[in-house]
Amino acid sequence: xxxxxxxxxxxxxxxxxxxxxxxxxxxxxxxxxxxxxxxxxxxxxxxxxxxxxxxxxxxxxxxxxxxxxxxxxxxxxxxxxxxxxxxxxxxxxxxxxxxxxxxxxxxxxxxxxxxxxxxxxxxxxxxxxxxxxxxxxxxxxxxxxxxxxxxxxxxxxxxxxxxxxxxxxxxx
Numbered sequence: 001x002x003x004x005x006x007x008x009x010x011x012x013x014x015x016x017x018x019x020x021x022x023x024x025x026x027x028x029x030x031x032x033x034x035x036x037x038x039x040x041x042x043x044x045x046x047x048x049x050x051x052x053x054x055x056x057x058x059x060x061x062x063x064x065x066x067x068x069x070x071x072x073x074x075x076x077x078x079x080x081x082x083x084x085x086x087x088x089x090x091x092x093x094x095x096x097x098x099x100x101x102x103x104x105x106x107x108x109x110x111x112x113x114x115x116x117x118x119x120x121x122x123x124x125x126x127x128x129x130x131x132x133x134x135x136x137x138x139x140x141x142x143x144x145x146x147x148x149x150x151x152x153x154x155x156x157x158x159x160x161x162x163x164x165x166x167x168x169x170x171x172x
Contacts, residue, residue: 001143002108003151006035007155008038008101008104010031010154012097013034023089030089037093037094037096040094041062043062045057059115063112065115071095074091104150108146110122110123128142
């Protein structure tokens with residue numbers, strides 16, 4: 001995915017808000033951590049552009065799903081142990097955003113889901129092409145359609161929210 005990571009982070013924040021609102025001190029802080037997590041795996045672009053352009057970006061640890069699953073488990077335990085602070089919610093949102101990033105990258109590209117134990121790439125796009133080559137031939141930009149749907153969904157949520165006076169409205 002090219003453009004949908006941040007919008008997917010926004011969607012995630014909005015959908016999980018009611019679950020966490022009793023632990024959130026600031027909507028802006030909560031949103032910041034959710035959006036940061038949704039793009040955090042791509043921080044390795046700096047390494048790619050300035051140090052090693054020959055290596056596949058998805059071979060860096062920030063694109064290992066196991067890394068994000070472990071962070072997610074750790075943050076979930078922290079969330080259960082610390083029942084008052086917003087910090088475990090922030091950690092959970094960062095790790096959940098990173099995991100969602102892995103899923104989205106699997107739609108349009110490839111991810112090494114078993115890395116560092118196995119470096120066999122997996123891509124939903126390849127599965128779609130193998131299962132229904134007619135779809136891929138008839139709609140070569142189907143993956144961009146998925147990305148467009150995410151963008152439209154996030155814009156819809158955002159515009160509904162901006163019509164209200166307060167972003168932390170109960171109806172989120």
